[in-house]
Amino acid sequence: MAPTVSSAHSKLSYPLYAADFDPYNPDFLLVGGGGGSSSTGVPNKISLIDTSRRDQLTEVVDVELVKGEDSVTSLAVSDSLASCLTAFAGINSSIADQKAGKNEHLRSFRIGLPAKKGRADGTTVDGAEKPASQPQSSQALGRTALFKSASGTNNETYQRVLRFSPAKTPGQPRIAAIASGLAPENEIIVFQPTPIPTQKDEISRIDLGKREAADLDLNVNVGEKEGHILAYCTDDEVFVQQLPGSSKPASPKSLYRTTESTTSLPPSKRPKFRAVRFLSPRYLLLLQNRPGRTGADLLVLRITNDLSQSRISLRKRLHSSTKAAVGLDVCHLTSSSLNEYQIIIAVAGQSGDASSIEVLTMDYSDAGVGTFRPCTLLRNVHSGPLTRLVFSNFIGPTLPITKETPPQFIRLASVGVDMNVVVQYLPLRPYPLSSKTPRYVLTPPGRSEAMQTTFSVFVALVVVSIVAFLMQAFCEIRGVVPPMLGAPNWMSPRMRNLVARPWILGENISSVAYSDIPVAAHSAAEKVKEAIVELPSDIANAASDLKQKLQDLVHENSQLETPKAIIVHEASMGELSTEVAADADLVQRETLKKWEELSETDQKSWKQKLIDAGYWAEQQGENVLEGIFFSGLGGIVGNIVGGQ
Incomplete structure (x- = not known):
């Protein structure tokens, strides 16, 4: 049964293009957008939304950006404290600055927070930890240009993607990655998120040429090499790059390429990757649009331990109402002692003027990932294009749980050009229910693949047995086969007289016993054999008579x-x-x-x-x-x- 999903929405004064949750307090959602450098009068802003109430969203901070510059195209929160959070954004400089060869596309901000109402685990903040009821003032920390093309003139380079590595605990070092779009030579840059990053903070720089990175993601590496892993996709190819913490990264490796990209099909007739997310360090989730707005698919890419090869291990076509997918995000829930956890997947789809969100779950264990399990379909979330879809980070309550442990929710936020912010509240449940140290899931875990196969085979055998039993009973009642089950006796005398028939062979050929059949067959065979032996002599006698x-x-x-x-x-x-x-x-x-x-x-x-x-x-x-x-x-x- 699909979970009961509640939602809240708020309409702002400007179109929205970017959003991200505070990684350590899901009560706060940061959104950004604007009217760009045009003279329409629509401002460029960054707003902080309070999502603590499931029936109401409140705008608590409103940061108006410099007029004449571009709107916010990408946004992410890097860290937060009790009183403020630090965020990075992609904002192009004014047209005049760009023509002068100065496009400071990467910005950093400090956003003041109001008093916390609770921690991420749902518990109340102690009085000593509460900041002042009024948020501190927000300020810009720095601006810089990392893309090479940002220093050129007369180009439309912009920062289309901004992504941080997963957040676990406050103060833990994270790395960030950005990707350019519409540049003469596109790039991906991985860097340390200092307030004003410089070349010394760069970890990796990847030249893409004319191709663009449709999306990218970062994860913590496992195995012998510590550090992080970068995954990114172009329209038709998926790459990974290892980012060791203490050495220079190697070149990216191509993991997967669509078969259509090697044919003579025009680009409009080929499927295109839209987004990529890590399910685990060795499993990638890919979102792919079919050509001609005919649907979209989710693909699971399994990667070898040395990150040299991969294969598609799972594929699912999204709901038929999704003509083209425009966004993807995943949320990893808490794990058990056996490293079992559930992953929530959200896909934003476009159909006409309406945008919908399909929610699925997938179970993970050390043996691998399970199957896609549809959870719910949220229709008509936005009246126009949906521009950003993001989950809150789930930390989980303090264990062991008690009666005072509040219900747990995961938040799913979406923004669009219709100026609306919509937050869906997905209720979580402890699993198993009897445990004091449970993990949390959105839907009860399904059977393992082996168990599912065994169960399916068992059900098939039961169905075949029932059908065979009914066929035998029917044939006995109609007199087609000798009675073995005694099916005619199961009916009332009246029904038996109307429907039942005696056994045909037993009634009409009763003189022939089963034991006589082999004898008769043997006799007929002997006669045929004798006739064959006598045939040559009969022919000779006929000629002699002539x-x-x-x-x-x-x-x-x-x-x-x-x-x-x-x-x-x-x-x-x-x-x-x-x-x-x-x-x-x-x-x-x-x-x-x-x-x-x-x-x-x-x-x-x-x-x-x-x-x-x-x-x-x-x-x-x-x-x-x-x-x-x-x-x-x-x-x-x-x-x-x-x-x-």
């Missing part, structure tokens, strides 16, 4: 007082016919030759014809043929005059 009848005809004709001629004609298909001619003139009218008058070739030919017709055999000798007349028409004339 020759005997002809000899009898010749003998009887020789006993007559008046000589007659016997004419044997060879008809078509090799058949023979006989004719007895009483008129001797018939013999004189035909062109005849005696056997001894025939040439050697004609004799050889006639011998073969006589043998084939069964009138003569070689063992009879040629003396039998002497005195017989042979017609030029292919017949045989026997002149019986004088015993010939």
Whole structure:
């Protein structure tokens, strides 16, 4: 059953393009946007939103940026204290500064916080920890340009992506990565997030050429090499780069490339990667749009331990209402002692003028990731394009839990050009319920893949058994098979008289027992065998009878007082016919030759014809043929005059 999701929204005075939660206090959401450098009068701002109430969002800090500069294109919170947080943003300089070769696209700010109402785990902040009820003043910390193209003139370079490594505890060092867009030569830069980063703070710089990074993500590395891992994707390829903490990083490695990119298909006919997120240090989640706004897919990329190879281990097509995906984020919930945890996945989709959010879950263990499990579909979240989707960081309550432990929620925020901020509150539950030190999940974990396969096979066997049982019972009732289950006796006498039929074989062929069938079959086989053996002798006897009848005809004709001629004609298909001619003139009218008058070739030919017709055999000798007349028409004339 889908969880009950509550939501709150607030409309600001400017279009929104970026958002991020305070990593250590989910009550605070930072958003940014604006009208850019145009003269529309729409300001460029960064606002702090209080999300502590599930029925209301409140704007508590409003930072108006310099007029004439560009709007906020990317935004992330790097760290926070009780009284303030530090944030970085992507903001282009004014058009005049850009033409002068000065585009300070990376900005840092300190945003004052109001009094905390609670920690991330839901507990109340002690009085000694509470800051003043009014937030401290906010201020800009610094601005700098890291992209090489930012010093050029007449280009549209902007900071399209800004991402930090995962936050665990306050004060823990984090690294950041930015990617450029619309630049003559695009780049990805990984750096230490000091207030004003310089080249000394750079960890890695990747040249992309004309290609752009659609998205990137950072995670902590595991195994022999400590440090971090950078993953990024272009339209058709996925890369990773190891970022050791104490040595120079190696070159990025290509992990996966779409098959369509190697064909002659135009770019508009190819799928494109839209976003990438780490599920674990060795599993990547990819969001891919199908060509022609025909849908989107989620892909899980499994990476080898040495980060040299990968394969697609899981794929899921998103809801049919999603024509094109525009955003992706994931949230890792707390883990158990066996390193089992649940991952919440949110995908923003666009369909016409409305934007929706599909929420899924996936279970993870040391054995690998589970399957995608749909959770809920949030329709019509924004009336226009959704520009940013972000989860709050879930830290979890203090363990062991008690009756005083408050309910736990995860927040999912989205912003759009419709100027609306929307926060969804997803209720979490402890798992297992009986444990005092549970982990938290959004949906109850599903069965493992092996258990799911075993269960599916068992269900299939049960279904087949039930169908076979019903078929046997039906056939018994209709009298098709002998009764084994006694199915006709299960019915009432009235129904049995209307539906049931006696066993057909038992009623109509009762004289044939089962034991007789093999005997009958054996007898029939013996008869066939005898007929085959006798067939050659029968054929020989038939030929002998034919020759005997002809000899009898010749003998009887020789006993007559008046000589007659016997004419044997060879008809078509090799058949023979006989004719007895009483008129001797018939013999004189035909062109005849005696056997001894025939040439050697004609004799050889006639011998073969006589043998084939069964009138003569070689063992009879040629003396039998002497005195017989042979017609030029292919017949045989026997002149019986004088015993010939």
